Amino acid sequence: MMKQRLDEKSNSTNLGRRRFMAQAGSAVGLLAASGGSALAQAPQIRWGSANLGSSGYVILEAMSHISNKxxxxxxxxxxxxxxxxxxxxxxxxxxxxxxxxxxxxxVATRGDKPFTAPVRANQMFAYVQWLVPPLVNANSDIKTVADLAGRSYSASKPAGGSTQLSRILFQEAGILDDIKWVYGSFSDIYDSFSVGNIDCVYGVFTNGTPLGLITQLELTMELRALEYPQAVLDAAMKTNPGIQVGQLTPNDWPTLDRPIRTPAMTGILGADDRVSAETGYDITKAVLENAEELKQYGLPLAGVNPQDAVRNLLPAYPVNAGAAQYFKELGIWREELTIAAT
Incomplete structure (x- = not known):
């Protein structure tokens, strides 16, 4: 029944780009007429997810449903x-x-490409971790990340975060200029990899669970994950503090014969910096107090809990004051985090 409700809600909110912009433009015009602070009091809150069917899409649909409820x-x-x-x-x-x-x-808050100016936004809470090791055919002669020099690799599309993250890692590994890049959708690149046309692909494990495309690949071929040297990961984290280090274990992915360290990044609910503390508090509380109900929407939500919601926030960027208040009430606030001005 819950999945049915989610599907029905997904269908009702799957608006075309033109309709989306028209509705958004009308809302923005109304807010401009009544003053910027009206954004926090808007009767209809708009959430941006990701591509239809992706983990980001499922996560935001579920959280919006919980917020509405x-x-x-x-x-x-x-x-x-x-x-x-x-x-x-x-x-x-x-x-x-x-x-x-x-x-x-x-990238967004500095206004780096593809942005034309800095984006002002606040963090709400973290909700998912992706572990992203490079994957090769188990029979490949590629044994280390250094062995990727001169070989073909794909992390999907050129402007995607997966490609940009890979570029930083390969730069720190000293092999960026030697990589033969291949681009396409995730399904396309995994198909090409499965028939030997790509030597290595970007792996995705959501809270340790392999991407469905990885599970499909393993029906016809054996895979092996490459492990980045710790020095490369440390350097990458200095370049972009949003890069993290996680551990993928045989309990997560039985293909492994031992735990490996892997690059990681977390999903964070971002908020327009005009969202009020009251709204931030209410939504943070609703989502985290009902985390067990939220998890029923699927595996991408399996990692939602108050502790990780705070642990995986970034010290360099402000946290909505209402979300921070809720975390302080629970006694899990991190003092190195910054509270957004109200």
Whole structure:
């Protein structure tokens, strides 16, 4: 029944781009007429998710449903092309809340390409971790990350966060200029990899669970994950503080014969910096107090809990004051985090 409700809600919010922009533009015009602070009091909160069917899409749909159920704030979810577009839509006042990744915050808040100006946004809470080791055919002669020099590799599309993260890691490993890049959708690159046309692909493990495409691959071939040297990971984290280090274990993925360290990034709910502390508090409380119900929407939500919601926030960027208040009430606030001005 819950899945049916989610599907029905997904269908109702799957608006075309033109309709989305028209509705968003009308809302922004109304807010402009009544003053910027009205954003926090808007009766309809807009959430930006990701591509239809992706983990980000499922996560934001579920959280919006919980918010609608347990708060007086009503919301709608819009499918987008992903986290970079979400930051742009927040900057242009077309979204209040957005699915983001820890990797994107430095780029967006500094206004680096593809942004034309810095984006002002606050963190709400973290909700998922992706472990992203490179994957090769188990029979490949590629044994280490250094062996990727001169070989073909794909992390999907050129502007995607997965590709940008891979570039930083390969730069720190000293092999960036020697990589033969191949681009395409995740399904396309995994298909090409399965027939030997790509030597290595970007792996994705959501809270330790392999991407469905990885599970499908393993029906016809054996895989092996490459492990980055710790020095490479340390250097990458200095370049972009949103890059983290996680551990993938045989309990997560039985293909492994031992735990390995792997690059990681977290999913963070981003908020327009005009979202009020009251709204931030209500939504944070609703989602985290009802985490067990939220998890029924699927594996991408299996890692939602108050402790990780705070542990995986980024010290370099402000946290909505209402979300911070809720964390302080629970006694789990981290003093190195910054509270956004109200």
């Amino acid at each position: 347990y708060t007086e704030t009503k919301s709608s979810v819009f499918a987008t092309t992903g986290t970079l577009e979400n930051f742009s839509l927040m900057r242009s006042d077309e979204l209040e809340f957005s699915h983001t990744t820890s990797f994107d915050w430095m």
